[in-house]
Amino acid sequence: MIETLRLTKRHRAVTAVEDLSFSAPDGQVTGFVGPNGSGKTSTMRMVVGLDRPTSGSATVDGRPLRDHRSPQRVVGVVLDVRNTPGGMTTRAHLRWLAAAGRIPDRRADDLLEEVGLASAASRRIGALSLGMRQRLGIAAALLGDPGTLVLDEPVNGLDLDGVRWVRHLVRRLAAEGRCVLVSSHIMAELQQTVDRVVVIGAGRLLGQFDIGDLSEGTSLEDAYLTLAAGAAQYRAGTTGGSSR
Numbered sequence: 001m002i003e004t005l006r007l008t009k010r011h012r013a014v015t016a017v018e019d020l021s022f023s024a025p026d027g028q029v030t031g032f033v034g035p036n037g038s039g040k041t042s043t044m045r046m047v048v049g050l051d052r053p054t055s056g057s058a059t060v061d062g063r064p065l066r067d068h069r070s071p072q073r074v075v076g077v078v079l080d081v082r083n084t085p086g087g088m089t090t091r092a093h094l095r096w097l098a099a100a101g102r103i104p105d106r107r108a109d110d111l112l113e114e115v116g117l118a119s120a121a122s123r124r125i126g127a128l129s130l131g132m133r134q135r136l137g138i139a140a141a142l143l144g145d146p147g148t149l150v151l152d153e154p155v156n157g158l159d160l161d162g163v164r165w166v167r168h169l170v171r172r173l174a175a176e177g178r179c180v181l182v183s184s185h186i187m188a189e190l191q192q193t194v195d196r197v198v199v200i201g202a203g204r205l206l207g208q209f210d211i212g213d214l215s216e217g218t219s220l221e222d223a224y225l226t227l228a229a230g231a232a233q234y235r236a237g238t239t240g241g242s243s244r
């Protein structure tokens with residue numbers, strides 16, 4: 001289970017996350033949504049221990065991730081897969097991560113198969129498409145068989161087959177009792193995938209609700225747009241362009 005309590009992150013003059021309290025329970029897929037620059041990635045980075053909060057806390061299973069003995073077995077993370085170093089082959093990369101967590105090579109090889117990259121086992125990561133990198137990132141996240149998954153825009157770059165595959169995967173992971181926190185801008189896709197949604201804007205909580213509580217005929221997109229109205233900091237201008 002992920003919990004944040006009054007979580008705040010400031011980068012000098014920029015407040016990325018402010019006073020944010022929410023939870024993502026075990027056994028459910030929680031969607032994490034908000035306009036560009038609203039603080040989703042910053043929050044996820046603090047949850048997985050990559051950044052320290054300025055104040056407040058982010059815990060997984062009751063403790064900050066740095067206080068867990070084997071973090072790889074507690075949380076699996078997919079953040080920006082474009083930053084994955086490109087020099088290694090996919091198999092070598094996964095085996096290297098596995099070794100760091102004292103996980104057998106066999107698990108790395110099985111996961112390459114599971115994410116559909118077995119035929120790309122000898123390809124260098126630098127030569128992979130974005131969608132293939134996403135698949136590799138997901139394999140890496142699953143290496144330690146963690147009870148919690150944090151996935152930042154995991155369907156970005158995936159083809160239709162890949163999007164459906166991620167949908168079924170996250171549903172299965174939650175059905176196995178895991179906590180899954182997933183960010184995305186694609187509301188129609190999230191509506192098919194998640195049990196509940198946390199909406200943030202300008203670093204603050206705008207609302208959290210169960211998908212089942214949406215009134216009949218209301219889409220997640222409708223609910224999101226109502227909550228996020230006014231919270232978008234970055235929006236295409238309505239002047240200066242030609243309509244032709």
Ligand SMILES: Nc1ncnc2c1ncn2[C@@H]1O[C@H](COP(=O)(O)OP(=O)(O)OP(=O)(O)O)[C@@H](O)[C@H]1O
Nearest residue numbers: 011014015016034035036037038039040041042043
């Ligand atoms: N290291 C940093 N230094 C300064 N500002 C930062 C840093 N990291 C994030 N920010 C700022 O914090 C705010 C939140 O950024 P963040 O990447 O968390 O948003 P996001 O919701 O993930 O956005 P998107 O949907 O576009 O991916 C933005 O204004 C961003 O510019």
